[in-house]
Amino acid sequence: xxxxxxxxAPPPRxxxxxxxxxxxxxxxxxxxxxxxxxxxxxxxxxxxLIMLLATLGAVAYAVFLLDPDHRGDWxxxxxxxxxxxxxxxxxxxxMWTVLSSGYDPRDFAYHQARERLFDxxxxxxxxxxxxxxxxxxxxxxxxxxxxxxxxxxxEDVDTIARTVRxxxxxxxxxxxxxxxxxxxxxxxxxxTTLGARYVRRLSGGGQxxxxxxxxxxxxxxxxxxILDADFVxxxxxxxxxxxxxxxxxxxxxxxxxxxxxMTSLISRGAGYMQAVFYRFVQPGRNRFNAAFCVGTNVVFRxxxxxxxxxxxxxxxxxxxxxxxxxxxxxxxxxxIPQTLAVGDAPETIVAYxxxxxxxxxxxxxxxxxxxxLSRRRELTLDQRLQYFVTSTHYxxxxxxxxxxxxxxxxxxxxLAPMRLDVSPGTWALYYLxxxxxxxxxxxxxxxxxxxxxLLLAAVSWxxxxxxxxxxxxxxxxxxxxxxxxxxxxxxxxxxxxxxxCFVFLLVTSVVGVWQYGGDALTNLSVAWNVTNTLILGGFLxxxxxxxxxxxxxxxxxxPGGVA
Amino acid sequence: xxxxxxxxxxxxxxxxxxLCAALTLVLxxxxxxxxxxxxxIVAEEVAVxxxxxxxxxxxxxxxxxxVEQGDPLFTMRSLLLAHDLSIGVVSRKAASxxxxxxxxxxxxxxxxxxxSSILSTPGGFVQSGQVVASLYRQGSTTVDARLLLDPADFxxxxxxxxxxxxxxxxSEVPGEVVSxxxxxxxxxxxxxxxVSSATLDQQAGAGLAQxxxxxxxxxxxxxxxxxxxxxxxxxxxxxxxxx
Numbered sequence: 117x118x119x120x121x122x123x124x125a126p127p128p129r130x131x132x133x134x135x136x137x138x139x140x141x142x143x144x145x146x147x148x149x150x151x152x153x154x155x156x157x158x159x160x161x162x163x164x165l166i167m168l169l170a171t172l173g174a175v176a177y178a179v180f181l182l183d184p185d186h187r188g189d190w191x192x193x194x195x196x197x198x199x200x201x202x203x204x205x206x207x208x209x210x211m212w213t214v215l216s217s218g219y220d221p222r223d224f225a226y227h228q229a230r231e232r233l234f235d236x237x238x239x240x241x242x243x244x245x246x247x248x249x250x251x252x253x254x255x256x257x258x259x260x261x262x263x264x265x266x267x268x269x270x271e272d273v274d275t276i277a278r279t280v281r282x283x284x285x286x287x288x289x290x291x292x293x294x295x296x297x298x299x300x301x302x303x304x305x306x307x308t309t310l311g312a313r314y315v316r317r318l319s320g321g322g323q324x325x326x327x328x329x330x331x332x333x334x335x336x337x338x339x340x341x342i343l344d345a346d347f348v349x350x351x352x353x354x355x356x357x358x359x360x361x362x363x364x365x366x367x368x369x370x371x372x373x374x375x376x377x378m379t380s381l382i383s384r385g386a387g388y389m390q391a392v393f394y395r396f397v398q399p400g401r402n403r404f405n406a407a408f409c410v411g412t413n414v415v416f417r418x419x420x421x422x423x424x425x426x427x428x429x430x431x432x433x434x435x436x437x438x439x440x441x442x443x444x445x446x447x448x449x450x451x452i453p454q455t456l457a458v459g460d461a462p463e464t465i466v467a468y469x470x471x472x473x474x475x476x477x478x479x480x481x482x483x484x485x486x487x488x489l490s491r492r493r494e495l496t497l498d499q500r501l502q503y504f505v506t507s508t509h510y511x512x513x514x515x516x517x518x519x520x521x522x523x524x525x526x527x528x529x530x531l532a533p534m535r536l537d538v539s540p541g542t543w544a545l546y547y548l549x550x551x552x553x554x555x556x557x558x559x560x561x562x563x564x565x566x567x568x569x570l571l572l573a574a575v576s577w578x579x580x581x582x583x584x585x586x587x588x589x590x591x592x593x594x595x596x597x598x599x600x601x602x603x604x605x606x607x608x609x610x611x612x613x614x615x616x617c618f619v620f621l622l623v624t625s626v627v628g629v630w631q632y633g634g635d636a637l638t639n640l641s642v643a644w645n646v647t648n649t650l651i652l653g654g655f656l657x658x659x660x661x662x663x664x665x666x667x668x669x670x671x672x673x674x675p676g677g678v679a
Numbered sequence: 680x681x682x683x684x685x686x687x688x689x690x691x692x693x694x695x696x697x698l699c700a701a702l703t704l705v706l707x708x709x710x711x712x713x714x715x716x717x718x719x720i721v722a723e724e725v726a727v728x729x730x731x732x733x734x735x736x737x738x739x740x741x742x743x744x745x746v747e748q749g750d751p752l753f754t755m756r757s758l759l760l761a762h763d764l765s766i767g768v769v770s771r772k773a774a775s776x777x778x779x780x781x782x783x784x785x786x787x788x789x790x791x792x793x794x795s796s797i798l799s800t801p802g803g804f805v806q807s808g809q810v811v812a813s814l815y816r817q818g819s820t821t822v823d824a825r826l827l828l829d830p831a832d833f834x835x836x837x838x839x840x841x842x843x844x845x846x847x848x849x850s851e852v853p854g855e856v857v858s859x860x861x862x863x864x865x866x867x868x869x870x871x872x873x874v875s876s877a878t879l880d881q882q883a884g885a886g887l888a889q890x891x892x893x894x895x896x897x898x899x900x901x902x903x904x905x906x907x908x909x910x911x912x913x914x915x916x917x918x919x920x921x922x
């Protein structure tokens with residue numbers, strides 16, 4: 117919290133020029149610590165060293181794989197090469213991006229605008245010193261009007277209430293709007309009670325982007341913030357972001373999605389998976405002017421969105437598309453690795469699958485329909501590369517599928533991806549040179565080893581394959597909101613491929629151990645297969661647990677007549 | 680869980696299990712045979728030469744011709760032989776070749792077989808002891824196969840085991856293990872197996888069945904595992920449906 121939080125601090129002193137203490141962070145050591153926290157490792161010189169070693173490791177591994185002397189049978193070799201190429205190239209590009217993540221987008225203009233964000237005499241004149249929500253925001257001596265949109269679509273009313281209450285309490289004069297696509301009277305009453313405006317559109321379509329576009333026809337503020345119904349904003353949301361707009365070419369300022377519910381295996385996996393993205397990749401993308409919007413915790417400049425004809429509604433991942441269109445029009449984007457709103461990561465397998473399917477489909481759509489490397493795009497080289505990474509990122513989710521098939525190929529058909537005369541020690545050296553150092557990077561950046569991330573990454577391939585297929589065929593998946601509609605669903609609705617794969621790997625492992633029982637230790641493929649079986653088994657255990665919980669809660673609901 | 684999902688799971692599990700079963704049978708087939716890293720057709724070669732230096736007058740065969748024991752191969756005229764005959768050093772009866780009255784010597788095939796090469800043409804002069812023609816002895820055409828085996832698998836090679844020999848044109852010829860020799864390289868047993876094949880013998884010297892032809896030899900290993908009966912039943916089933 118900044119010192120603007122006057123509940124504990126005395127009101128700002130009167131008298132021009134506007135008091136620095138109204139906006140600086142010097143008075144509050146916690147704020148500085150928190151800001152550093154988010155991507156502290158980005159500023160560490162050791163990061164450079166680890167990245168350098170990891171790059172060497174990746175290159176050595178690539179050379180090892182490509183060495184014709186090590187080539188085995190062509191089928192598994194091609195599978196391994198495709199998978200490892202995807203992983204290696206994306207890892208190298210990601211490391212390159214992360215190296216840029218120490219870049220701080222706050223320049224002199226930002227700090228100066230922040231100093232002058234509020235007009236203290238005016239605040240005192242209005243007798244509003246004790247109520248920061250009434251402090252008018254100024255940019256370059258001109259007042260700016262800000263709208264805060266809370267988009268809802270059938271979420272839990274308590275969740276919405278929490279968010280709207282916090283949105284109303286955000287510092288700086290602003291209007292809070294509840295954009296309700298769920299058409300709930302309960303939400304309408306809630307908005308009125310909490311002092312927010314309520315908008316319900318009559319037409320559907322365009323999902324969240326359509327909802328926002330509709331609201332933009334009513335709300336006429338210079339800037340607008342978008343918050344998902346479950347993202348509770350911190351009071352400094354506007355104070356931290358609005359000063360960036362002093363630069364005329366800034367289209368939006370994005371802050372990370374931070375999760376407050378790291379309680380289940382799925383939410384921890386999903387949350388930490390994104391932690392690297394929000395702490396290191398997005399800040400790095402800043403440097404490339406390619407940080408993209410993630411749909412929530414973002415403040416837009418209205419004129420920029422008007423410039424591209426409103427938020428993009430053609431896609432399921434409208435946020436990335438909107439960013440892409442803005443960048444093509446020459447707008448700048450800013451990302452700050454500072455938590456300004458805290459929300460919920462998907463807690464269940466079903467919610468996680470839906471979220472990943474949506475994001476991955478959006479990524480593949482860009483790759484297939486709007487290739488950022490095409491000459492028709494008006495992007496800088498930096499942006500092309502970064503959007504290419506965005507659009508291909510989820511291919512790395514498909515790679516595990518290819519690698520899962522390799523051990524069974526060797527066990528059943530005796531097809532080896534690599535020549536057998538490579539000793540296991542040599543192989544392990546190169547393998548760890550890449551994967552070991554990647555884990556070291558994750559350890560260094562996240563501060564600890566998160567096995568949940570690896571587990572989720574290894575078992576999510578059906579989602580990404582489906583996403584790729586959907587993007588390729590233009591098939592529209594029926595989406596339901598991340599919230600809960602119609603009670604909890606059994607995770608087995610979405611993990612059928614994983615279940616079947618598990619059965620296959622389990623039988624394969626048994627056959628492998630039975631056939632090569634004597635030298636199982638030396639037989640790498642059996643060891644791998646057993647490992648893969650255990651990983652999938654662990655995931656399915658979570659699914660079974662969720663299935664039981666879902667069944668339990670449905671039983672509890674049905675007698676009450678709610679379902 | 681909806682019934683559709685249950686059905687999908689059930690059908691999926693059945694399909695996966697069937698796939699695993701089929702793959703396991705394939706694995707079993709693979710485990711019950713071992714394919715040679717190197718295999719070539721070889722044959723015992725019989726060299727036919729002349730005891731006496733002389734001039735070849737006539738050649739009775741060409742490479743690839745079938746010959747029986749006693750068939751004439753070539754005729755030569757040797758002054759030394761005529762001299763020796765005239766002074767009675769050699770008798771016409773004792774010679775392993777036919778000697779005509781005018782001192783011409785006809786060399787005959789010592790064995791049944793196929794002519795592999797003729798080294799001298801009529802009119803050529805042959806030194807004493809020089810090889811003039813060589814024959815592949817009938818019944819000596821075999822396949823020499825080098826197999827790299829796990830020490831455990833080495834014990835599973837038996838004499839008389841069935842061997843599938845695949846010629847370069849992908850035609851398959853049956854054979855059986857005659858003898859086994861072994862050496863060790865890098866923890867692997869390198870077995871040298873001699874495979875005889877009646878079919879190959881009949882085709883000896885002709886077409887692809889010539890000595891030196893590289894072939895693929897898959898040696899059946901002795902199978903006493905739990906799956907051997909199942910595998911046998913599966914084999915019979917495959918044969919029955921014509922695969």
